[in-house]
Amino acid sequence: MTARDKARPLVSLRKITKRFSTVLANDSVDLDLYPGEVHALLGENGAGKSTLMKILYGFYTADSGSISLDGEKIQLNSPLDARKHRIGMVFQTFTLVPAMTAAENIALYLPDLSPVLDNEKILSHLDSLAQRYQLQFNLNLAVRDLPLGDQQKVEVLKLLTAKARVLIFDEATRVLAPHEIEGLFNIFESLKKDGYAIVFITHKMREVLQCADKVSVLRRGRLVETIDCSQATESTLVKMMFGDVEPPKLEIRDKRAEKEKDVLLELKGAGTAPTAVGTQLSQIDLKLKKGEIVGIVGVSGNGQRELVDAILGFLPLTEGSKFIRSRDATSWTPKKIRSGGIGFIPEEPLQMGVVPWMNLVENTALGDLETYALYGGFGLDWPGVAAKVEESFQTLNFEPLDPHRPVRSLSGGQLQRVVLARELGRDPQVLIASYPTRGLDVHSAAATFGVFAQLRDRGGAVLLISEDLDDLFKFSDRLIVLYQGKIAGTFAPQEIDRHKIGHLMTGSQIEAAEGGG
Amino acid sequence: MPKNWLSALARYVFILTVALIAYAAVLLLAGKNPILAYIDTFDFTLSSWYGFSEVIVRMTPLLFTAIAVALPSRAGLINVGGEGQLYLGAWLATWGAITFTNLPASVFIPFLVLLGFIGGGVWAALAGFLRAKGYVNETITTLLMNYIAPLVVGYFVYGSWRSREPGASAFPQTAAFVQEARMPRFFQTRIHLGFFLALLILFIYWFVLEKTKWGLKIKGIGGNPEAAKRMGIEVNFYLIAVMFVAGGIAGLAGMSEVTALHGRLRAGFSPGYGFVGFLISWLAGGRPLGILAMSFVLAIVFSSGSLLQITQGVPFAAINVLMAIILFIVLMKPNLRRLMS
Ligand SMILES: Nc1ncnc2c1ncn2[C@@H]1O[C@H](COP(=O)(O)OP(=O)(O)O)[C@@H](O)[C@H]1O
Ligand SMILES: [Mg+2]
Numbered sequence: 001m002t003a004r005d006k007a008r009p010l011v012s013l014r015k016i017t018k019r020f021s022t023v024l025a026n027d028s029v030d031l032d033l034y035p036g037e038v039h040a041l042l043g044e045n046g047a048g049k050s051t052l053m054k055i056l057y058g059f060y061t062a063d064s065g066s067i068s069l070d071g072e073k074i075q076l077n078s079p080l081d082a083r084k085h086r087i088g089m090v091f092q093t094f095t096l097v098p099a100m101t102a103a104e105n106i107a108l109y110l111p112d113l114s115p116v117l118d119n120e121k122i123l124s125h126l127d128s129l130a131q132r133y134q135l136q137f138n139l140n141l142a143v144r145d146l147p148l149g150d151q152q153k154v155e156v157l158k159l160l161t162a163k164a165r166v167l168i169f170d171e172a173t174r175v176l177a178p179h180e181i182e183g184l185f186n187i188f189e190s191l192k193k194d195g196y197a198i199v200f201i202t203h204k205m206r207e208v209l210q211c212a213d214k215v216s217v218l219r220r221g222r223l224v225e226t227i228d229c230s231q232a233t234e235s236t237l238v239k240m241m242f243g244d245v246e247p248p249k250l251e252i253r254d255k256r257a258e259k260e261k262d263v264l265l266e267l268k269g270a271g272t273a274p275t276a277v278g279t280q281l282s283q284i285d286l287k288l289k290k291g292e293i294v295g296i297v298g299v300s301g302n303g304q305r306e307l308v309d310a311i312l313g314f315l316p317l318t319e320g321s322k323f324i325r326s327r328d329a330t331s332w333t334p335k336k337i338r339s340g341g342i343g344f345i346p347e348e349p350l351q352m353g354v355v356p357w358m359n360l361v362e363n364t365a366l367g368d369l370e371t372y373a374l375y376g377g378f379g380l381d382w383p384g385v386a387a388k389v390e391e392s393f394q395t396l397n398f399e400p401l402d403p404h405r406p407v408r409s410l411s412g413g414q415l416q417r418v419v420l421a422r423e424l425g426r427d428p429q430v431l432i433a434s435y436p437t438r439g440l441d442v443h444s445a446a447a448t449f450g451v452f453a454q455l456r457d458r459g460g461a462v463l464l465i466s467e468d469l470d471d472l473f474k475f476s477d478r479l480i481v482l483y484q485g486k487i488a489g490t491f492a493p494q495e496i497d498r499h500k501i502g503h504l505m506t507g508s509q510i511e512a513a514e515g516g517g
Numbered sequence: 518m519p520k521n522w523l524s525a526l527a528r529y530v531f532i533l534t535v536a537l538i539a540y541a542a543v544l545l546l547a548g549k550n551p552i553l554a555y556i557d558t559f560d561f562t563l564s565s566w567y568g569f570s571e572v573i574v575r576m577t578p579l580l581f582t583a584i585a586v587a588l589p590s591r592a593g594l595i596n597v598g599g600e601g602q603l604y605l606g607a608w609l610a611t612w613g614a615i616t617f618t619n620l621p622a623s624v625f626i627p628f629l630v631l632l633g634f635i636g637g638g639v640w641a642a643l644a645g646f647l648r649a650k651g652y653v654n655e656t657i658t659t660l661l662m663n664y665i666a667p668l669v670v671g672y673f674v675y676g677s678w679r680s681r682e683p684g685a686s687a688f689p690q691t692a693a694f695v696q697e698a699r700m701p702r703f704f705q706t707r708i709h710l711g712f713f714l715a716l717l718i719l720f721i722y723w724f725v726l727e728k729t730k731w732g733l734k735i736k737g738i739g740g741n742p743e744a745a746k747r748m749g750i751e752v753n754f755y756l757i758a759v760m761f762v763a764g765g766i767a768g769l770a771g772m773s774e775v776t777a778l779h780g781r782l783r784a785g786f787s788p789g790y791g792f793v794g795f796l797i798s799w800l801a802g803g804r805p806l807g808i809l810a811m812s813f814v815l816a817i818v819f820s821s822g823s824l825l826q827i828t829q830g831v832p833f834a835a836i837n838v839l840m841a842i843i844l845f846i847v848l849m850k851p852n853l854r855r856l857m858s
Contacts, residue, residue, distance in 0.1 A: 314746065338749035352747055355740030366737045367748045369730045377730040 637768020
């Protein structure tokens with residue numbers, strides 16, 4: 001690579017604009033990508049990062065603006081076009097066939113796959129690539145048996161074998177444990193040396209400062225600025241991401257109430273039946289006491305969903321027992337558990353929490369029909385429901401929403417508030433929250449944690465399931481690590497560091513020479 | 518609201534107009550005169566009280582079978598088994614009618630209504646159960662069970678239930694029911710109690726779905742079963758219960774046909790009321806007034822089938838062509854506003 005190459009951008013985006021009905025997702029954005037550089041795209045959720053890169057990948061076409069490659073204007077109408085121009089993208093959710101081996105997955109993606117597969121040749125080619133870029137792992141394992149860090153390597157290898165020069169990573173670290181994130185950054189380093197241009201989409205400043213050469217900050221679809229990472233600090237980046245609107249302070253641990261000893265929810269040696277698709281739980285001992293937030297740490301797919309379902313009564317326990325406020329609830333129905341004071345924030349509110357075409361009031365009534373039924377069920381107290389909705393929104397300090405709009409027309413943050421208001425309106429003692437801030441902007445996320453703190457402070461308890469280590473460390477009073485359906489450890493957040501947790505999460509050995517972070 | 522109403526009405530009129538024009542083309546191709554056919558149809562149905570009353574008679578089973586499709590559809594279930602449920606309702610009612618022959622009418626009729634409901638209900642609940650357990654999709658089971666039900670009826674009317682009356686025994690049918698087992702008719706026409714029962718059930722259907730907590734639960738399940746489950750609603754119970762009630766309602770169609778009209782159970786007595794009910798529910802989008810209106814229209818179509826066979830020599834099966842055309846247009850979801858502009 002010569003100095004001249006560095007001076008000329010490999011890819012230039014000019015005045016890219018993209019509108020989705022009412023949302024201006026990208027507003028006249030300029031971006032230059034240089035070979036041998038990691039270029040971070042930073043911005044809060046909904047800022048338009050994914051949209052911009054999906055345009056470069058031919059997934060969406062821009063309403064206006066142009067793209068040039070090596071100084072020549074190109075037209076990208078489909079991902080196939082982009083691949084022909086050697087642009088590749090790793091999506092937020094991986095696109096691998098779980099039952100096939102890593103090698104097969106990669107072969108499937110090759111542009112010049114021969115009619116009769118020459119496995120030897122493909123494998124040796126992959127091996128040499130893997131060696132060169134520190135991507136080693138067992139290529140002959142089925143993808144579903146690979147840890148997520150290795151699945152990511154499969155995605156990278158896929159792009160490399162397809163000869164991509166521009167590699168786009170969309171929220172690539174979201175599902176990775178800390179040591180796997182470091183591994184990914186090392187891969188970036190070796191790719192940089194060979195002149196690849198890398199785009200790294202993220203909403204975490206720490207990662208930007210760790211791995212990127214340049215950073216472009218997007219805010220509400222507009223490019224705020226592109227700067228060299230050598231000049232960036234966390235505080236300059238915060239300013240750029242949020243403008244004058246300071247992100248609300250999320251720190252709420254200090255306000256924690258005196259801890260009481262009452263156990264609200266307990267699992268004793270709980271286990272579930274083996275399943276073909278999910279994770280089998282075994283020997284789960286878990287106590288949720290009054291006035292605490294317990295965080296479940298783990299790479300998703302290690303039994304989080306099953307744990308929630310077991311607590312809520314959707315998944316029967318095949319061993320052990322469950323107690324709700326010291327009463328044996330092992331064989332309670334979901335309905336009984338729900339009326340026993342347990343609330344639930346599902347991981348996908350739209351899919352699992354509400355009926356999309358019904359409005360706010362109807363959805364609230366549906367969550368608590370026994371309360372609102374009149375004349376033994378022959379009528380419903382609609383004014384009562386509406387009043388309750390208003391009251392819950394007020395107590396939670398949420399901005400009121402139109403109660404008669406179908407909830408599917410609400411944004412992710414608004415929807416989350418609907419579910420929160422409904423669940424907390426029922427005065428639960430225990431709230432089970434699955435990935436409650438996934439896809440939320442900072443303000444909605446802060447509001448959500450504020451609500452959890454409220455509940456905790458008035459003597460309730462929250463079981464917080466999340467994949468965001470930052471949040472878990474910040475808000476939990478206790479952390480429980482879940483790995484392959486078992487509890488791999490229980491800690492107070494101050495007595496463990498991220499790396500140790502990361503290794504417990506992935507079941508990997510802790511190397512002797514450990515830096516600690 | 519009235520605007521919605523008008524546009525719905527406009528849609529129905531549009532669909533029917535297009536369907537009638539298309540059907541006219543089919544009749545022309547078959548060498549018949551469509552104008553005469555339509556005039557005949559009008560003359561024999563709407564232009565006289567007798568013709569009108571016969572339309573109401575035809576409409577009765579269609580109302581039942583349409584509700585039997587509309588109700589489960591609100592819970593996200595597709596019940597294509599109205600025909601089979603109708604047969605089983607008739608079958609169980611017939612068992613009652615020929616077994617307990619000395620009950621007084623005031624007990625006998627409610628008893629037969631109950632049996633008809635249970636017959637169709639259990640038959641459909643079977644499909645609901647298999648669905649709730651996650652074994653088989655209800656669309657497939659209800660569809661296939663349609664082929665079994667007439668055979669069940671056939672087994673009995675060709676076998677142990679077959680009439681031994683002179684003359685009647687030439688046909689696969691049971692003996693005539695005693696008078697106390699016959700549903701009353703009104704106005705010196707063939708309009709019978711079943712029609713008013715159907716209207717009552719249509720009203721209950723509307724009331725339960727729009728006003729009660731059970732209706733809200735059913736709609737919740739239909740709108741998002743995953744969420745409903747998580748809100749503590751007993752989804753599996755409702756899937757089975759809704760199928761039971763729907764099958765029961767379809768069973769009433771069969772029960773009222775045999776007790777009010779035929780007075781005995783005959784093999785293959787339904788000309789496909791169960792299937793037409795599906796079409797009606799689709800056309801009406803499950804809306805009660807739509808069901809009422811569409812049942813009426815389809816009843817006219819049905820009447821014209823037998824009529825044109827006699828007056829114009831058009832085979833009865835030709836009305837299937839018309840119904841298929843209507844279904845096609847509905848499935849294309851014509852967007853009136855776009856067509857107008
Ligand atoms: N396919 C789509 N249809 C409608 N709106 C969309 C679509 N994709 C993204 N958006 C909207 O565009 C905005 C930017 O989204 P996105 O690019 O995904 O943000 P980011 O990746 O920065 O979180 C958001 O408001 C989002 O709701
Ligand atoms: Mg994104």
